[in-house]
Structures are given as C-alpha cells and as structure tokens.
Amino acid sequence: MKITTQGNGIKIGDRLQKKITDKVSKFNKYFGDEGTMNVRIRPEGKKVVVELTLKADGKIYRAEAADEEILNAVDRTVDKLESQIRKQKTKFLKKKKEYPQIVNLLEDDGAADFDIENEIESKITRRKEFDLRPMTTEDAILQMEMLGHSFFVYLDSETDSVCVIYKRQDGNYGLLEPKY
Numbered sequence: 001m002k003i004t005t006q007g008n009g010i011k012i013g014d015r016l017q018k019k020i021t022d023k024v025s026k027f028n029k030y031f032g033d034e035g036t037m038n039v040r041i042r043p044e045g046k047k048v049v050v051e052l053t054l055k056a057d058g059k060i061y062r063a064e065a066a067d068e069e070i071l072n073a074v075d076r077t078v079d080k081l082e083s084q085i086r087k088q089k090t091k092f093l094k095k096k097k098e099y100p101q102i103v104n105l106l107e108d109d110g111a112a113d114f115d116i117e118n119e120i121e122s123k124i125t126r127r128k129e130f131d132l133r134p135m136t137t138e139d140a141i142l143q144m145e146m147l148g149h150s151f152f153v154y155l156d157s158e159t160d161s162v163c164v165i166y167k168r169q170d171g172n173y174g175l176l177e178p179k180y
Contacts, residue, residue: 001028001035001056008042016070023074024052030085031056041070050077058133061085062147084146091142131163140165141173 003021005012011179012020024037035056042049047066050073061084065076134157135143144152144165151166156177164176 001025001031001033001037003037003039005039005041010041010043010048012041019071020074023071023078025046026082027054027056029086039074041073048073050074050079052081054081059088059143060147061088064148088142088146106178134160137163137165138173 001024003024005017005020015040024039027037031054035054038053038055040051040053040135042051044066047068048065048070049064049170050070051064061081063077063080063084065073065080067073067076072148084123130153132155134155135159140152140154140163144150144167151164153162153164155161156163159177161180162178166174166175166176
C-alpha cells in the first residue's frame, strides 16, 4: 500500500513517519499492496488532528481523531478506520447472503475519486472532481457513511440519473432526484 504523510502546520520527521507507517500498515491485511493511504496531520489548538483517507477496491474510507499526543491520535484514527472497514464488510456479507444477485453490482460500484484543486476565486475555495459510478441508493448511503460526509452525489443504477443522498437532522436520509 502506498502511504503518503503530510503535515499541515507541523513538521513530520523520519522517526514519526516510520511510526505512522508501521501503525497504518495493518491495513495491508485487508487490501494487500493495492490502495493508497493519505495521512494528514494538523494542529488544532492544543491538540493534534490526524485524518486518514484510504482508497482501495474502488471505495474511500475516512476517519479523523484528535488528541494532545500525535501517536495517540494516530492510534485512535486507525481504530476508527478499522472499525468502519469491519462494519462495512459485515454489512456486505449480510447483503450477500440475503441478496446474492447484488454481489456483482457491489463489485462494480466505486467511490468518488477526488482531485482537490485550490481555486483563486474568492467564492470557490475548493473544487472536487470525481467519476460517477452507478450504484443503488443503499450503496450510496453506505459510501456516504464511510466517508463521514453529510451528503453524497452518485449515479442511480435504476433510474440512470444523477442523485444526491443526504443525512437529515432527524437521523434519517433524504434523496434529491433531479428532473431534466
């Protein structure tokens, strides 16, 4: 697995880089050499925030944690990410037993590949481009939860239209289906 570590407002030395690499290398057991891991560390007040983004098997997994010590924050973030992966795997295996026909569809679905570009314009501060891949509403909800986002844009495999799933304040989900 390719691991990239970057510090925003903090310098990451070789020893810290090695320790972080050792801790996140545990994800090799899930994905082998495939996939990329981006580790972003930034100070936030007296704490240090560690953000892990793992792209593997066409999916994106993301976790974030803060602590006063960098390695404690890394440990907490790794635990969160591993918990997400296990949860998603359990849901997938449950679906596989209940709906064997969905296995092929789930193998073909993917997460958005994000290319982040900072813009000069004053109103647009960040731009993301991603590929739309067909998926069901339920798969879009799973992907949104794995990313930790409040909304997710996807191509609905049933209607073949671009849709947006979002998390409502009451804990339920909303679906935006444009007419065009």
